[in-house]
Amino acid sequence: MSADAHEADRLSPGFPPPTVGSGPLAEPVAQSFARLSPDQRGALVAARDELTRFVMAYQFGLEEMLTKVNILKDEFSYVHDYNPIEHVSSRLKSPEGILAKAVRKGCPLRVDAIREQIFDIAGIRITCSFIADTYTIRDMLMSQEDVTVVEVKDYIAHPKENGYKSLHLIVQVPVFLSDRVEHVKVEIQIRTIAMDFWASLEHKIYYKYDGDVPQTLLDELRDAATVANRLDVKMERLHQEVSRLPHASAAETSEPSSALEAVPAELLQTLFQQIGRETGT
Ligand code: GTP
Ligand code: MG
Numbered sequence: 520m521s522a523d524a525h526e527a528d529r530l531s532p533g534f535p536p537p538t539v540g541s542g543p544l545a546e547p548v549a550q551s552f553a554r555l556s557p558d559q560r561g562a563l564v565a566a567r568d569e570l571t572r573f574v575m576a577y578q579f580g581l582e583e584m585l586t587k588v589n590i591l592k593d594e595f596s597y598v599h600d601y602n603p604i605e606h607v608s609s610r611l612k613s614p615e616g617i618l619a620k621a622v623r624k625g626c627p628l629r630v631d632a633i634r635e636q637i638f639d640i641a642g643i644r645i646t647c648s649f650i651a652d653t654y655t656i657r658d659m660l661m662s663q664e665d666v667t668v669v670e671v672k673d674y675i676a677h678p679k680e681n682g683y684k685s686l687h688l689i690v691q692v693p694v695f696l697s698d699r700v701e702h703v704k705v706e707i708q709i710r711t712i713a714m715d716f717w718a719s720l721e722h723k724i725y726y727k728y729d730g731d732v733p734q735t736l737l738d739e740l741r742d743a744a745t746v747a748n749r750l751d752v753k754m755e756r757l758h759q760e761v762s763r764l765p766h767a768s769a770a771e772t773s774e775p776s777s778a779l780e781a782v783p784a785e786l787l788q789t790l791f792q793q794i795g796r797e798t799g800t
Contacts, residue, residue, distance in 0.1 A: 570614050573630045574640070578611055579694045580703030581641035585609055587666070588645060591659055603652035605712055609643045638669070638689045639706040646715045649755045650675065653686050653709045660690065660707065667691040669704060675714075681737065682744025683718060685710040713747040713754075 552560065588607055596602040612620070617640055621628055626636040633640075647653045653675060661668050672687040686709040694701045710718065721740055724732055732740075 576701040577641040606646040641705040645709045682741045684714045717747045
């Protein structure tokens, strides 16, 4: 496992809400800026604007993908009366983070090269209840017409040596800007709650030991990954068993469904009348 593999987490612990924009220049930068020739200053301002516009496109791409995920989440719970998505978080890499990664990867510091070589500028993490849900969400996202799948890594079927499990997708979505369309890559990590629990602990331990984790801890982590997987399998089996049990439908119970509660009474009445007319009842 390379330090790079943890970079997304390290740069933005907890995947905070996305932000973008260039604040005021730091004092030493402002002093250096004052010493530049007008031409150099112009070039630097143009480069900064280019980077800001570049990152902005990723923010829009991220928002588009987040909307897609949230639509699936809401629609799924409405149609299936069950929510496969427990939690969604996202993060946008900072310009410094992008440049640091480009330097580490030996990528030229130009936006065209960065666009081609760095795939995780925009990142989404989806936590699901059960293993089957991770694949369901993956398939639903991958089958959308405007989503191009660039890369799929199935670390659930093929866990990493240390025990890490997750589904990783790199997808590309079109972002319609005022003067052009940009195709923006977004990294999506899909995992269960147990896998997520394991990954955040492993990540903390990795950084605590600066990457040099003692063998005993590595062994324990691998054990913990096996236990987490056993829990996932057991919970999924229980869930399937319970889903097979007959349950009273909303019509048979006195409790109205929350979706129906949200519809104003007059609208419901009109809808019932309309359905009655159409079906002749
Ligand atoms: P780069 O984007 O160049 O790093 O490509 P890669 O092939 O190393 O990416 P990969 O799909 O393997 O991992 C992408 C992200 O998944 C990382 O930035 C982490 O957030 C997460 N990840 C990958 N491996 C591990 C791991 O062993 N432990 C934890 N906690 N997270 C991991
Ligand atoms: Mg990465």
